[in-house]
Structures are given as C-alpha cells and as structure tokens.
Amino acid sequence: MALADIGQRPGLLLAAAVTLHVGLISAQVTTSSGRTIFHTVVFGGFSEGQRGASTVVGGVRNVWDSYFALRDVRAENEALRAELNALQVQLQAERSRAERADAYRSLLQLRARVPLETTGAEVIAAGVSPEFRTVTIDKGGSDGVAADMAVVAPSGVVGRVTQPSARASLVQLIVDRNAAAGAVIERTRVQGIVVGVGDGSLRMDFAPATGDVVAGDVVVTSGIDGLYPEGFILGTVERVARGDGLYHEIAVRPAVDFSRLEDVLVVLQRHAPAVEGVK
Amino acid sequence: MRALGTLAALAVAVLAQSASGGFEWRGAPTVDLVLVVVVYVALTGGPVAGLAAGTLGGLVQDALSTGILGMGGLAKTVVGFLAGRFGTQFIVTATVPRIVTFAAATAAHAVLFMGAYALLGLRSFPDPMTAVAIQAAGNGLAGVVCFQLSEWLPRAIERRRATRGMRVSR
Numbered sequence: 001m002a003l004a005d006i007g008q009r010p011g012l013l014l015a016a017a018v019t020l021h022v023g024l025i026s027a028q029v030t031t032s033s034g035r036t037i038f039h040t041v042v043f044g045g046f047s048e049g050q051r052g053a054s055t056v057v058g059g060v061r062n063v064w065d066s067y068f069a070l071r072d073v074r075a076e077n078e079a080l081r082a083e084l085n086a087l088q089v090q091l092q093a094e095r096s097r098a099e100r101a102d103a104y105r106s107l108l109q110l111r112a113r114v115p116l117e118t119t120g121a122e123v124i125a126a127g128v129s130p131e132f133r134t135v136t137i138d139k140g141g142s143d144g145v146a147a148d149m150a151v152v153a154p155s156g157v158v159g160r161v162t163q164p165s166a167r168a169s170l171v172q173l174i175v176d177r178n179a180a181a182g183a184v185i186e187r188t189r190v191q192g193i194v195v196g197v198g199d200g201s202l203r204m205d206f207a208p209a210t211g212d213v214v215a216g217d218v219v220v221t222s223g224i225d226g227l228y229p230e231g232f233i234l235g236t237v238e239r240v241a242r243g244d245g246l247y248h249e250i251a252v253r254p255a256v257d258f259s260r261l262e263d264v265l266v267v268l269q270r271h272a273p274a275v276e277g278v279k
Numbered sequence: 280m281r282a283l284g285t286l287a288a289l290a291v292a293v294l295a296q297s298a299s300g301g302f303e304w305r306g307a308p309t310v311d312l313v314l315v316v317v318v319y320v321a322l323t324g325g326p327v328a329g330l331a332a333g334t335l336g337g338l339v340q341d342a343l344s345t346g347i348l349g350m351g352g353l354a355k356t357v358v359g360f361l362a363g364r365f366g367t368q369f370i371v372t373a374t375v376p377r378i379v380t381f382a383a384a385t386a387a388h389a390v391l392f393m394g395a396y397a398l399l400g401l402r403s404f405p406d407p408m409t410a411v412a413i414q415a416a417g418n419g420l421a422g423v424v425c426f427q428l429s430e431w432l433p434r435a436i437e438r439r440r441a442t443r444g445m446r447v448s449r
Contacts, residue, residue, distance in 0.1 A: 010326040010360065017334050017356045024349030029399050 103263045106154030111265060114152075116229060118265040119143055121151075124168065133176035133196065133258070135159075139266055140167045148227055150267040156233035156255030157181060157221060158264050169266075174234065175200055175254055182222040183234050188212040191222055194234050194252060202235050204250035211248065213240050219252050229267060285320050285328065289336045292316040293343070308410075310417035311385070313340050317359045318384045318418075319425050322371055326363030333359025347401065354391035358384050374423055381422035382415035389414070 030036050104120075111118050119139055127134035139145045141164050151158040151171050159179060163170035172179050177198030184191050190211030192204045207213055217237040223230030235252040243249040292312035313336040321329020337352030344351070362384050365371070371380050389411040396402040404410070 010330060010363070013327060013330055014356070014360045017330055017360075018353060021334075021349040021353035021356060025347055025353065025395070025399075028347050028349070029401065 100262070103154070107263055107265055110152070110154045114229070114265075114267070117268045118152075119145070119268055121145075121169075121264050121266050123261050123264065127173075133173040133179075133198070133200075134162070135171050135173065135258075135261060137169050137171055137264060137266070138167070140165045140169050142166050143266075144268050145169050145266050146270075149270065150228045150232075151264050152228075152232050152267065153256050153261065153264050155257070156235065157228055158256055158258075158261065160227055161266065171264075173258055174256075175202060175258060180225070181228050181234060182224040183219050184222040185211070185213050185237070186218040186220050188217070191224075192247075192250070194219060200254070200258070201238075202252035202254055204237070204252050205247065207248045207250055209243060209246055209248055213237060213248050213250060215240055226270070281324065281328070285316075285324070285332050286335075288316045288320070289313065289332065289339065292336070293339055296340075297343070308417075309413055310421050311388070311414060312421065313337070314355060314358070314385060314388055315381065315418050315421045315425060317355050318362045318381055318422060319429075321359045321362035322366035322377075322380065323429075324363070325367055326360045329359030329361075329363035329366075330356055331359075333357070347396075350392060350395055353395065354388045357391055358388045361387060377423050377426055378419035381419040385415040385418040386411055 027036055107120055111120070121137035121139040121143075123135045124138045125136035135158075137145075137151070145161055145164045147161055147164055149161045151160060157174050159171045159173040159176070161169045162172045173196070174181060174194070175196040175198070177196050179196040181194050182191070183194040183204055185207070188211060190207050190213055192207035194202050194204050197203050202219075204219060215237050219234045219237060221228040221230055221232045221234060233255040235254045237250055238253045239251040241249040292315065296312045317329060317333045317336050320332040324332075333355035334352055337355030338348065340355075341348045341351045362380065365380065369376075371377055389407065393404045393407055397404070
C-alpha cells in the first residue's frame with residue numbers, strides 16, 4: 001500500500017495513531033503490581049495466547065492419544081488378549097497335566113505300597129442314573145478285570161466292579177445306597193459295616209455301643225467281606241450318636257472326593273476274607 | 280508547504296503557551312493553544328491533517344510536561360481526527376459555529392485526557408467542569424481569532440503590496 005493510499009484512509013491512520021499512543025502510555029504507566037501496563041498487557045495477551053495454544057495443542061494431543069495412537073493400542077490389545085487366552089488355555093492344560101501327573105504318582109505310590117496285583121484305570125464316564133452312584137472305567141475283562149474286584153484310589157476306597165465288559169467296567173461306588181464294606185475304626189479296632197447312604201455320605205452300622213468311637217477317627221476296610229483288601233481308608237468319623245442301645249450311629253465322611261475322581265487302581269486278585277484276631 | 284506551515288504553527292503555539300504560563304485564570308489554564316492549532320488545521324486540512332497535527336502537537340506537549348507521554352497525544356489525535364471529519368461534513372465558516380466547534384473539541388479533548396488519567400488512576404481533577412468550560416470558552420475565542428487572522432493576514436499583505444506598487448509607479 002503506497003503512502004498516498006494511506007493518506008486516503010484516515011480511519012486506518014487513526015487506528016494506527018491510537019495504537020501507537022496506547023502502546024506508548026502502556027509502556028510508562030505501572031499497575032498496582034508495579035509492572036507497566038505494557039508489560040501486563042503484553043504478558044497477559046501472550047499468556048492467554050499461550051494458554052489458548054496449550055489448550056489447542058493439548059486437545060490435539062488428547063485426540064491423538066485417545067484415538068489415533070489407540071488404533072495401534074487396540075490392535076496390540078487384541079493381540080495380547082488372544083495371546084492371554086492362548087496362555088490361559090495352555091496354563092489349564094499344564095495344570096491338568098500336573099494334576100494328572102500327581103494322580104499317577106499317587107497311584108504309583110499306592111501300587112508300590114499295596115502288596116496286591118493291580119491295574120490302573122481311568123474313569124471315562126459317570127453314572128447315568130442319579131439313584132445309583134456308579135462310574136465307568138476304561139479297563140475290562142481283556143485287562144483281567146472281573147466282577148467284585150475292589151477299586152481304590154490313593155485317598156481311599158472307591159467301590160467295586162459290578163459289571164465288566166471287554167474293555168470297560170461299571171464300578172459301584174462305596175457311597176451308593178446298595179454298597180457296603182466291612183470296616184474297622186483304625187484307632188480302637190471297633191468293627192462294623194460301612195454302607196452308602198445315597199447322598200454322597202457313608203454310615204457305619206453295627207459298631208457296638210460299648211466301643212470307643214469318637215469324631216475324627218479314621219475308618220478303614222476290615223477285609224472280612226472278601227471284597228475289599230484290609231487297611232484301605234473308607235473315611236473319617238464325622239459324628240457319633242447313641243443308637244438303639246446296642247450300636248452307635250456313626251456318620252462317616254468318605255475319604256475319596258468322588259466328584260474329582262479320574263484315575264483309580266483295580267485290585268485284580270480276590271482275597272480270602274480276613275478274620276480279625278485270627279490273621 | 281502546508282505541512283511546514285502546520286509545523287510552524289505548532290511550534291509557535293507551544294512557545295506561546297509556555298511563555299504565557301498557560302494563560303491561567305484562577306489557577307486554571309484558560310486556553311490550550313496547541314489544541315487550537317490542531318483543531319484549526321483539522322478544520323482547514325481535513326481529518327488526516329488534524330490527526331497528524333494532533334499527534335505531533337500532543338506528543339510535544341507531553342514531552343515538555345511531567346505527564347505520561349502519549350496521554351495528550353492520544354487525546355489530541357482523536358480530537359484532530361474528529362474535528363477534521365466534522366469540518367468535511369459541515370460548513371464551519373461563521374463565527375458562532377467556529378466557537379462551538381472549538382468548544383466542543385475542547386470538551387472532547389478534556390473527556391479523553393482526563394478520562395484516560397482517571398481510568399488509570401494516575402491523577403484526579405477537582406472541579407473539572409468549570410475548568411473545561413473556561414478553557415472551552417478561551418479556546419473558542421482563540422480559534423476564532425486564528426481564523427480571523429488567517430483570513431485577514433493574507434488580504435492585508437496583498438493590500439500592502441498593492442499600495443506599495445502604486446507608490447512606486449507614481
């Protein structure tokens with residue numbers, strides 16, 4: 001814009017002159033804070049500009065961090081989640097293998113401890129009827145399994161084989177209402193018969209009322225029934241009550257957790273009934 | 280040429296103002312000769328001339344006083360511009376309109392000048408109305424005198440030249 005043109009624009013000139021004067025005044029007049037108005041205005045103006053710029057930059061950065069940058073994060077998150085799922089599956093598999101290994105170790109220890117011929121079997125199915133507590137194992141007649149053979153687990157007595165087939169067998173659990181086993185209180189040798197109640201618990205019948213039985217006593221097989229070898233744990237006395245005068249009423253908690261039963265041992269040889277005191 | 284005349288007028292006004300002690304009456308300045316020159320230049324030369332004269336005259340006044348540099352400049356700049364605008368919009372040739380114009384310009388200048396000082400809390404003005412009224416009257420008279428002089432002086436010079444020429448021819 002030429003100088004002559006500026007002369008034709010008095011308004012512009014006035015604005016320039018006023019601005020010049022205001023700037024001049026501002027550079028001299030001090031505010032209550034001791035700073036000149038010029039400094040205050042310039043600083044205030046720039047600080048507001050900086051605040052605005054900071055707000056804009058912050059907003060842009062926020063948008064970037066919240067959206068654009070998160071696009072990669074989302075993909076990474078999905079990849080990590082998939083990896084986590086895979087690792088969780090792998091962990092469960094490893095834990096399962098470890099549990100199986102522990103179970104096998106226990107079975108091997110039991111097998112070494114029991115002076116009987118046994119074979120390991122895996123539970124492949126649970127009972128089909130809730131009225132009958134049974135499981136199916138993967139060993140049958142071809143493996144030497146026969147009816148009335150005892151089935152045990154590391155933690156105690158499981159039951160007996162009731163229906164063997166060539167490659168599988170049906171096992172009646174000791175907690176079935178029709179199951180029974182000769183039993184003895186390990187601590188005091190008080191004898192009786194442990195029967196299944198049908199609700200997952202056991203009851204010990206025919207234990208003399210004169211016998212010393214208290215809660216917490218361990219109940220083991222006596223071996224007099226000709227089915228179960230002597231000395232296998234049936235359970236623990238949970239409650240003892242006075243019966244009809246002749247026998248205790250004893251509630252027994254099974255030693256085996258039948259809900260987690262996976263591997264068992266089948267005692268392949270039948271044995272003669274043991275007679276307490278004669279043996 | 281006109282710019283030089285303006286500069287000379289401003290210089291004379293400043294010198295006269297300082298030499299007269301502000302033409303005070305009861306402690307208050309009765310006339311602001313620089314403002315009179317600014318308004319005169321604005322009425323005769325337009326808003327740009329008034330603006331320039333106001334800026335220059337005001338700044339010089341501020342520089343020679345103990346006030347804030349720019350306060351008088353700002354007031355006179357705006358007044359010069361407005362007076363120039365007024366002069367281009369209205370015919371101000373009669374004596375009374377000229378007095379009114381100078382008085383109004385004085386009032387506007389006082390409002391701007393005192394208002395700026397009061398706004399910044401730098402100075403108080405006791406009884407400003409009386410002072411402004413006295414100065415408006417003084418500036419009005421001074422302005423009219425300026426116009427009369429500016430109109431009479433060229434004619435007087437012309438007449439004197441003509442008279443001298445006639446004597447030589449005889």
